[in-house]
Amino acid sequence: MEIYVYTSKAIWKRGREGTIKCGCGAELDFSLPLEFGGKAGVMTAEDAFVASINMSFATTFFSYAEKEKIDLIEFECDTNGILDRTAPKTMFKRLVIHPKITVGKYEDVEKVSKIVELSQKYSNICNSVKGKVVVEFKVDVQEKK
Amino acid sequence: MEIYVYTSKAIWKRGREGTIKCGCGAELDFSLPLEFGGKAGVMTAEDAFVASINMSFATTFFSYAEKEKIDLIEFECDTNGILDRTAPKTMFKRLVIHPKITVGKYEDVEKVSKIVELSQKYSNICNSVKGKVVVEFKVDVQEKK
Numbered sequence: 001m002e003i004y005v006y007t008s009k010a011i012w013k014r015g016r017e018g019t020i021k022c023g024c025g026a027e028l029d030f031s032l033p034l035e036f037g038g039k040a041g042v043m044t045a046e047d048a049f050v051a052s053i054n055m056s057f058a059t060t061f062f063s064y065a066e067k068e069k070i071d072l073i074e075f076e077c078d079t080n081g082i083l084d085r086t087a088p089k090t091m092f093k094r095l096v097i098h099p100k101i102t103v104g105k106y107e108d109v110e111k112v113s114k115i116v117e118l119s120q121k122y123s124n125i126c127n128s129v130k131g132k133v134v135v136e137f138k139v140d141v142q143e144k145k
Numbered sequence: 146m147e148i149y150v151y152t153s154k155a156i157w158k159r160g161r162e163g164t165i166k167c168g169c170g171a172e173l174d175f176s177l178p179l180e181f182g183g184k185a186g187v188m189t190a191e192d193a194f195v196a197s198i199n200m201s202f203a204t205t206f207f208s209y210a211e212k213e214k215i216d217l218i219e220f221e222c223d224t225n226g227i228l229d230r231t232a233p234k235t236m237f238k239r240l241v242i243h244p245k246i247t248v249g250k251y252e253d254v255e256k257v258s259k260i261v262e263l264s265q266k267y268s269n270i271c272n273s274v275k276g277k278v279v280v281e282f283k284v285d286v287q288e289k290k
Contacts, residue, residue, distance in 0.1 A: 038204070128276060
């Protein structure tokens with residue numbers, strides 16, 4: 001077994017607000033989302049959950065891109081999480097990952113398609129969520145002059 | 146159906162590092178965890194995932210505590226995520242939530258026990274993860290003089 005432990009500490013500040021300290025060193029304020037009576041502009045559990053899927057897909061992609069020596073020019077990825085709060089069970093039903101990738105060589109396009117597939121398959125977080133994860137990607141080529 | 150959408154955008158910076166912008170307004174740098182060849186001190190997908198469970202449990206608790214007029218003095222919550230990277234499927238197998246709650250009145254102790262149970266049951270994120278979620282809590286009373 002290959003086991004890793006990740007930790008965090010949440011501390012209440014006031015009302016529906018707190019501070020969270022992650023094991024990695026990142027520290028930030030959080031609250032309930034605005035639509036559930038929280039404060040605007042700070043992190044929420046719902047945003048962090050969707051962001052964790054996005055970051056996991058992205059970093060897994062970055063690792064494979066490095067390994068496969070992809071000439072990566074740009075990588076942008078929008079991830080949307082659809083939260084269903086229909087009683088009694090509230091949960092994220094669907095997570096849609098939309099990576100847009102620009103590479104410098106035509107021969108990288110096929111490799112990128114393969115890497116997108118592997119990144120979803122081996123993402124620690126994509127494998128840890130109940131909702132359906134869907135990836136819809138786009139690759140562009142921008143050859144250097 | 147009661148549906149909410151949460152969004153995020155990840156942008157590649159270099160190597161295994163990027164920046165993430167969440168719909169709530171929070172923006173931060175991220176990388177692979179140090180143990181998988183990333184950079185120290187910035188957010189990681191794994192830390193954000195565990196933090197999202199912590200924040201969701203905490204904010205659900207804060208809402209109930211407000212509703213039930215609990216005389217809350219302190220709330221601290223450590224959450225640990227056990228990631229099993231045994232091939233071929235890598236995932237968070239177990240999430241352990243350890244809230245420590247201090248209230249100002251003895252009569253709040255029973256209410257707090259009930260609220261802890263409800264907070265796990267109605268947390269958007271606890272309901273969205275595959276791994277087993279366990280809550281082990283402690284309540285202290287600190288009466289005002």
